[in-house]
Amino acid sequence: MGSNRTNFRVIGLFLLLISMLLFAGGCNNKNNVLSAKQLTDNTPLTVKVLDVGQGDAILIRGGGQVILIDTGDVPDRDKLVSFLKSEKITTIDKLIITHPHADHLGGFAALVGQFAIKQIIDSGQITTTALFRQYLTAAQKKQIAFTVASEGDQFDLGSGILLRVLAPGKPLLTGTDSDLNNNSIVLRLTFGKFSMLFAGDAEQVEETQILKKYSREMKSTVLKVGHHGSRTSSSLPFLAAVAPEAAVISVGLNNDYHHPHPSILKRYEKQKTTVFRTDLHGTVTIAINGENYTIMREKGENAK
Ligand SMILES: [Zn+2]
Structure with a gap:
């Protein structure tokens, strides 16, 4: 009996030590990840890379502003609208169209009728598609302020949040x-x-251009991967300069382009960057309080 009790005591102490170690390990996470408990609706800044299939739509809420980067593609318009409505959004303060391809501009026509859009920030590029013409016509008709952005511009979202x-x-x-x-x-x-880089569909040429000018300011906590994880993008020098702890790929399940490319996934793995993908994880939410951040996925396991 006596020796059994001793054994139990030893096992108890062992379990206590193990749980203390686990607890300490959890606190020392290199990403300073917040527990879900610490996360509340009052997080001053959230970024949601929305699951809109093959395309980009990223919602940023902070400083009392609603920013939407891109609008997904035409087939996922309803998904985008219902997502924004579920967030109780009525006004989009800044709608940024990174470039006028359908998988970034396609949802615009659905948004313009249902949300007040205060300002469009555009890349200043022109295409001949009907989608693009409709976009310009609707923006004009609704008298939405239209700003062409270029390198060096800065938008102060308030509360210390800069874009x-x-x-x-x-x-x-x-x-x-x-x-x-x-x-x-x-x-x-x-x-x-905290910092996050949104690479749009930038390919290697644009990545190199950015590197030339901003090599010292590119290091970012999280990266929205360029061009849906295509092998045209995420060039090695660019990745080395950004050196993100986590990366998010906005991509459709079983898409025709076979994005993301396996070699690019390997590149992130080699750099020990945790990759999140909207095709596997649904909408990826990053909640930031200025000191710490946490990344939540809607479904699935971490991509390797
Ligand atoms: Zn795209």
Whole structure:
């Protein structure tokens, strides 16, 4: 009996030590991840990379402002609208169209009738598509303030939250494999110790251009991966400069483009960046309080 009690005591002490170690390990997480409990609706800044299939739509809420980067593609319009409504959004303060491809501009027509849009921030590129013409016509008809962004511009969202434009430069790039992609608006959001880079569909040429000018200011906590994880983007020098702890790929399940490319996923893995994907994880939410941040996925396991 006596020795049994001793054994139990030893086991008890062992379990206590293990749980203390686990607890300490949890607190020392290198990403300063907040527990879900610490996270409340009052988080001063949230970024949601919305699950809109193959395309981009990213919602930023902070400083009392609603910012939407891109609008997803035409088939996912209803999904976008119902998401914004579920967030009780009635006004979009700034709608940023990184570039006029359908998978970024396609949802605009649905938004313009249902939400007040105060300002459009555009890359200044022109295309001949019907979608683009309708966008310009609707923006004009609704008399939405229309700003063409270029490198060096900065938007102060209030409460210490800044959104800086790193590209496109002036003049716009020409003669690349995709000028529309390579003149994407690329943004860096900063709040306290946190930063996030939104790469639009920037390909290697634009990445190199940004590197030349901003190499020392590109390091970011989180990266919205360029061009849906295509191998045209996430070039090694660019990734090394951004050095994100986490990366989010906005991509449709089983998409026709086979995004993201396996070699690009490997590149992030090699750099020990945790990758989140909207096709596997649904909407990816990043909640930031200036000191710490946490990333939540709607479904699924971490991508490797
Ligand atoms: Zn795209």
